[in-house]
Amino acid sequence: MLLAAEDEERGPELYLRDLAARHGQRQLDIGARLYDLWLDSLLDTVRQCDPECSDEVLEAWERVMAVGVRYLLRHYRKPPPSSLWKPSSA
Numbered sequence: 354m355l356l357a358a359e360d361e362e363r364g365p366e367l368y369l370r371d372l373a374a375r376h377g378q379r380q381l382d383i384g385a386r387l388y389d390l391w392l393d394s395l396l397d398t399v400r401q402c403d404p405e406c407s408d409e410v411l412e413a414w415e416r417v418m419a420v421g422v423r424y425l426l427r428h429y430r431k432p433p434p435s436s437l438w439k440p441s442s443a
């Protein structure tokens with residue numbers, strides 16, 4: 354996730370493509386609402402587990418994870434590769 358967030362233009366496509374497919378509509382079907390809950394839970398966990406937690410630390414987590422969340426959500430409905438795509442009307 355850190356590598357993906359280093360360069361939002363190319364990082365997610367390099368490191369998160371399979372993860373996006375796994376979480377997308379055709380597999381785990383993780384919709385937008387769940388990402389809010391997931392991020393809140395992650396930040397609560399950091400608050401509880403990191404003795405050096407601060408606003409700055411929480412913002413850093415949020416900033417890095419937001420890159421992944423944006424990418425996964427953009428690809429939620431992405432169709433499979435064209436070699437596997439068979440239009441239902443054909």
Ligand code: HEM
Nearest residue numbers: 354372375376381383387388389390391392418421422425
């Ligand atoms: C940027 C956000 C997220 C990241 C980086 C992430 C990361 C991962 C990773 C690395 C896996 C394992 C993939 C594999 O085994 O192939 C996984 C699986 C999974 N994720 Fe996520 N996830 C994210 C968001 C979410 C959200 C929001 C939910 C639902 C609340 C979720 C639910 C699941 C489930 C159900 C699995 C499958 C677990 C299993 O196979 O037992 N994920 N996720």
